[in-house]
Amino acid sequence: xxxxxxxxxxxxxxxxxxxxxAALMMIGLVIGISSVTVIYEMxxxxxxxxxxxxxxxxxxxxxxxxxxxxxxxxxxxxxxxRVLTDKDLSEISRLVNVDLVVPQLSISxxxxxxxxxxxITGISGVDIxxxxxxxxxxxxxxxxxxxxxRDKRRVAVLGASTAQELFPEGSPLGRPIRIGTSPxxxxxxxxxxxxxxxxxxxxxxxxxPLSTAQRRLSKEDKxxxxxxxxxxxxxxxETVEEVREILRANHxxxxxxxxxxxxxxxxxxxQMVTRQSQAMVAMLTFIATVxxxxxxxxxxxxxxxxxxxxxxxxxxRRAVGATRRDVMAQILMESLxxxxxxxxxxxGLGMLLSRGIxxxxxxxxxxxxxxxxxxxxxxxxxxxxxxxFPARRAANLEPVECLR
Amino acid sequence: MIQLRxxxxxxxxxxxxxPALLGVDLDMARGDFAAIMGPSGSGKSTVMHIMGLLDxxxxxxxxLEGQEVTGLSDDGLAALRNQRMxxxxxxxxxxxxxxxxxxxxxxxxxxxxxxxxxxxRGRRALTAVGLEHRLHHRPGELSGGExxxxxxxxxxxxxxxxxxxxxxxGNLDRRSTYEVMAIxxxxxxxxxKTVVLVTHDNHVGEMCRRVVRLVYGRIESDTVAPQPLDxxxxxxxxxxxxxxRR
Ligand SMILES: Nc1ncnc2c1ncn2[C@@H]1O[C@H](COP(=O)(O)OP(=O)(O)OP(=O)(O)O)[C@@H](O)[C@H]1O
Ligand SMILES: [Mg+2]
Numbered sequence: 001x002x003x004x005x006x007x008x009x010x011x012x013x014x015x016x017x018x019x020x021x022a023a024l025m026m027i028g029l030v031i032g033i034s035s036v037t038v039i040y041e042m043x044x045x046x047x048x049x050x051x052x053x054x055x056x057x058x059x060x061x062x063x064x065x066x067x068x069x070x071x072x073x074x075x076x077x078x079x080x081x082r083v084l085t086d087k088d089l090s091e092i093s094r095l096v097n098v099d100l101v102v103p104q105l106s107i108s109x110x111x112x113x114x115x116x117x118x119x120i121t122g123i124s125g126v127d128i129x130x131x132x133x134x135x136x137x138x139x140x141x142x143x144x145x146x147x148x149x150r151d152k153r154r155v156a157v158l159g160a161s162t163a164q165e166l167f168p169e170g171s172p173l174g175r176p177i178r179i180g181t182s183p184x185x186x187x188x189x190x191x192x193x194x195x196x197x198x199x200x201x202x203x204x205x206x207x208x209p210l211s212t213a214q215r216r217l218s219k220e221d222k223x224x225x226x227x228x229x230x231x232x233x234x235x236x237x238e239t240v241e242e243v244r245e246i247l248r249a250n251h252x253x254x255x256x257x258x259x260x261x262x263x264x265x266x267x268x269x270x271q272m273v274t275r276q277s278q279a280m281v282a283m284l285t286f287i288a289t290v291x292x293x294x295x296x297x298x299x300x301x302x303x304x305x306x307x308x309x310x311x312x313x314x315x316x317r318r319a320v321g322a323t324r325r326d327v328m329a330q331i332l333m334e335s336l337x338x339x340x341x342x343x344x345x346x347x348g349l350g351m352l353l354s355r356g357i358x359x360x361x362x363x364x365x366x367x368x369x370x371x372x373x374x375x376x377x378x379x380x381x382x383x384x385x386x387x388x389f390p391a392r393r394a395a396n397l398e399p400v401e402c403l404r
Numbered sequence: 405m406i407q408l409r410x411x412x413x414x415x416x417x418x419x420x421x422x423p424a425l426l427g428v429d430l431d432m433a434r435g436d437f438a439a440i441m442g443p444s445g446s447g448k449s450t451v452m453h454i455m456g457l458l459d460x461x462x463x464x465x466x467x468l469e470g471q472e473v474t475g476l477s478d479d480g481l482a483a484l485r486n487q488r489m490x491x492x493x494x495x496x497x498x499x500x501x502x503x504x505x506x507x508x509x510x511x512x513x514x515x516x517x518x519x520x521x522x523x524x525r526g527r528r529a530l531t532a533v534g535l536e537h538r539l540h541h542r543p544g545e546l547s548g549g550e551x552x553x554x555x556x557x558x559x560x561x562x563x564x565x566x567x568x569x570x571x572x573x574g575n576l577d578r579r580s581t582y583e584v585m586a587i588x589x590x591x592x593x594x595x596x597k598t599v600v601l602v603t604h605d606n607h608v609g610e611m612c613r614r615v616v617r618l619v620y621g622r623i624e625s626d627t628v629a630p631q632p633l634d635x636x637x638x639x640x641x642x643x644x645x646x647x648x649r650r
Contacts, residue, residue: 006513017501316497319458320558321486321514323479399458403493 011333015341018306022338025302028295029342029382030349032288033375037350038357039284040371045354045364050273062233065264066092066243067225082222083251083260089226091246097239100229102129105210107217112206114166114177121162123179123206125213131157131190133227141173141188148187148209154216156184160192161203182216184208236265292378295342296386303335303390307397314394315402324395331391332384339383340376347375405565405598406432406455411464413450413621424450425461426621432600434565437592437632439609440602442618448602449570451618455600456489456568457481486514490559492569492601496551498543498558504530505539508557515562529557533587549580556587566598567591573608579642585611586635611635 015022068083084103093101105125112121130136131143139160148155156177163172163186172186193202214221230239240263247261307314314327322330351367358365413425424447432438432455440448453459454466457473466474473484485491490511498507508526512518519525530536533553543551552572559567567588573581585608591597601612609615611633617625 006518010513013501312495312497313499316493316499317510317514318482319456319485319491319497320511321482323482323514325479326482326514400453403458403497 007330007333008337011330011337014310015334015338021302021306022341025295025299025335025338026342026345028291028298029339029379030346032291032295033343033346033379034350034353035284035291036288036375036378037347037368037371038354039281039288040368040374041351041354041365042358042363043281044366044368044371045358046273047270048366049364050269063227063229064236064240064266065225065227066247067262067264068223068260070259070262082218082220082224084223084226084247085250086221088247088250089223091250092226092228092243095239095242095246097231097235097242098228099231100129102127102133102227102229103210103223104130104225104227105213105218105222106224107213110180110217112162112166112177112179114172114175117166117168119162119165119204121159121204121206123208123213123217125210125217126207127210130207133229136193137191139189139191140171141186143188144207144209149211152211152215153209154182154184154212155187155209157188157190157207158186159190159203159205159207161201162206163189165204179206179208179217236267240265292382295339296382299335299339299382300386300389303331303387304393306334307331307390307394311397311402314397315399318397318399319403327397328391328395331394332387335387335390336380336383339379339387343375343379346379347372350375405434405436405469406430407465407467408451408455409465409467411451411454411461411466413447413454413459414462424621425454427464428618428621428623430455430616430623430626432566432598434598435592435596436614437589437599437612438601438614438616439612440600440616440618441604441606441609442624444604446618447621448618450621452568452570452600452602456491457485458491482514483516486511487562488565490562490564490567492552492555492559492567492572494571494574496543496548496555496575498551498554500543503540503542504535504546504554504557507543507554508561510558511562525561526557529561530554532560532591533557534583547580549576549583552576552580552584553587556584560591560597564597566600569599569601571602571604573603573605579639579645581605581608582635582639582642586639589635607633611638 066084068081082105089101089103092098104127107123107125109120109122112119112123126144127149128144128146131138136143141157143157144155147153156179158166158172166172166177167175172189175186177184177186190203190207196202208217210223228239228243230236243263244259248259251260253260317327317330354365357363408428408430411425411428411430412423415422415424428447428451430451440452442448450459454461461474464474465472468484468488473481476484499510502510505523505526508529509522512522527536527539530539533556535550535553535557538546538550538554543554546554552575556567556572559569569588572584572588576584588599588601589611592599601608603609610629612629613632614626614628616623
């Protein structure tokens with residue numbers, strides 16, 4: 001250990017003595033590693049954004065969604081015919097691993113008016129667990145309660161933006177509104193959440209009791225989607241399969257017929273995001289790999305030059321007792337350290353760059369541990385692999401040749 | 405201490421073979437102070453490199469303290485060089501980026517164990533060559549004579565039994581030559597170190613107790629001078645330096 005440390009110090013000293021060369025050797029790595037860092041940090045940013053978005057939807061690892069329509073093409077808002085029935089949901093809620101099923105009904109965007117003012121917004125029929133499970137706070141009044149649902153009351157809770165739009169002055173509580181043509185009474189206002197990163201205003205919404213929505217708005221006793229809360233999160237895939245079987249049986253889908261519903265697990269969303277960014281990552285990784293390879297070649301050639309320029313030094317070291325292995329280790333140590341230093345600079349530059357780009361484009365950026373690890377491994381690998389040839393060349397020099 | 409028997413060295417470069425040594429029998433006793441002299445190309449450096457285990461003979465036997473060393477591995481030779489030999493070269497071969505002290509400590513880097521008192525020993529070695537005031541100077545900040553004295557300090561820091569010096573005064577002026585020779589003579593006289601040096605300079609040869617003459621890869625003569633010149637006396641006889649006069 002002591003010896004290794006001494007060698008590292010010596011290597012740093014000779015790198016410092018040849019700092020022009022060292023800088024040249026590091027350039028390629030700085031470029032390569034900084035691009036890897038940018039890739040990973042921006043990828044990680046998108047990923048953590050998706051995760052935080054899902055958790056704001058109350059979509060942790062302990063739940064999955066069942067939605068109407070086959071949405072393999074992606075995430076669509078409304079549109080598909082509603083297929084989930086009371087029977088579906090009660091059978092799902094009887095599964096051993098299912099804790100709670102929270103149904104949800106989305107009505108296509110409709111006109112909501114209050115006196116002379118009106119707005120067009122999305123209306124959802126939700127149950128009483130909705131606010132808690134999706135982390136909505138109540139700013140004014142109350143949220144929907146069991147009695148609202150049981151008695152199919154015509155009450156509504158407004159999002160902050162919708163409330164501001166319809167009632168710019170005074171409290172909306174207890175005031176009448178119309179959804180389409182149906183009259184409702186405002187009982188609460190949600191606390192503002194602001195815009196989603198996608199630019200969508202999360203506070204532009206109207207929530208009404210599920211049963212009321214079925215009776216007055218959708219006029220059918222079906223649901224758009226349901227959140228399925230699990231008991232054991234270790235068995236997500238098993239439960240997903242059971243739910244799929246129930247739904248296919250209830251909907252009488254033959255073996256050749258595709259699902260008329262979509263089950264969305266947190267994993268499947270992450271996979272989707274990952275798939276979409278994979279092509280870009282692959283391309284940038286290719287660029288990074290090429291630049292790392294080029295920098296490896298540069299390191300190798302400069303080290304070869306350095307070895308022949310430092311033949312005297314190598315000769316003296318051999319004369320005073322260095323073995324071939326000592327010489328080899330010294331050169332390897334130097335190329336390893338120069339590569340690691342280059343990698344470190346690249347990491348710093350990459351982190352600056354990705355934060356700059358992120359701020360400029362309004363994209364999220366997050367530190368990526370795998371990106372960091374990969375940068376470290378890549379630089380160490382480049383240093384070691386491309387250092388081997390010069391190191392062997394140095395080790396094979398004969399002391400007398402060096403000292404001539 | 406050193407016994408060479410029938411040592412030959414033949415360089416083969418491509419089709420041309422150059423015989424450098426053609427059967428050299430040479431003994432060095434402990435405490436010898438020997439100069440190897442002879443015309444250019446006669447094999448002086450070659451024989452010194454072989455004695456210093458920096459090179460291997462093509463044929464012949466080399467007993468070091470009675471042990472045959474021609475069959476040793478590269479690592480074995482490196483260990484012997486590290487622990488029992490010191491080297492001084494014509495062009496100093498100091499590491500340009502390291503201070504005098506760091507240069508002197510270099511052999512310890514390759515010792516089996518880095519001694520705890522390495523620094524102290526390095527200072528002592530530099531003091532022995534009169535450079536205690538130059539510990540932290542780099543070679544570029546030292547004169548040629550001072551550089552060669554640093555090199556001598558590096559050769560003696562591990563307390564080796566023998567010091568090999570290939571034309572140690574070849575690049576030095578008269579005063580520096582005397583200074584280096586005075587140090588080598590003192591090491592030989594007071595500490596019993598064996599000194600083997602190669603030189604072209606007859607005057608340097610006169611300061612050595614023994615002179616081995618090589619011609620065309622063979623030993624032509626091997627003579628002992630009863631009264632070698634004393635470098636300290638020669639140094640004292642020099643006119644005082646400019647700066648000393650002021
Ligand atoms: N690597 C080599 N390849 C071929 N021939 C060599 C090699 N090294 C030395 N020789 C030859 O071996 C002979 C002896 O060389 P050596 O260096 O021992 O001479 P020297 O007595 O030290 O000469 P000088 O006084 O010029 O230093 C010379 O003829 C030289 O050309
Ligand atoms: Mg020579």
